[in-house]
Amino acid sequence: MQSLLWALLVLAWTAIVFLVLGYAGLVTKIRALEAGGTGSGAPNDRDQRWPDLAAPDAGHRTLALVLSSTCPTCEEVAPAWAGA
Structure with missing residues (x-):
């Protein structure tokens, strides 16, 4: 029973690591898209970007x-x- 709990714990942490890495990749791509604009990034500068x-x-x-x-x-x- 204890080995099953350890396996589930390792599986849960592995899933958390994959989710964090996926989120970091998504944030990186969003920032790259935002950097492609021609403005300073200010909210009022959206019209120009x-x-x-x-x-x-x-x-x-x-x-x-x-x-x-x-x-x-x-x-x-x-x-x-x-x-x-």
């Missing part, structure tokens, strides 16, 4: 839909979004 995603004024919101050709969910959802 991504003009296609900028809302016309404070009372409006925009939605960015990102599709991937390798994502099966994207392939199912994209026609529904186009119809909307």
Whole structure:
């Protein structure tokens, strides 16, 4: 019984390590995308960094839909979004 608990503990810590590494990779990619902008990174500088995603004024919101050709969910959802 004790060996089973040790195995579960090792498995749980292994899963935690993989989740932390995955999260770190995701944060790294997001920061690389943000660094690709041409602004200083200030919140009010969004219009200059991504003009296609900028809302016309404070009372409006925009939605960015990102599709991937390798994502099966994207392939199912994209026609529904186009119809909307």
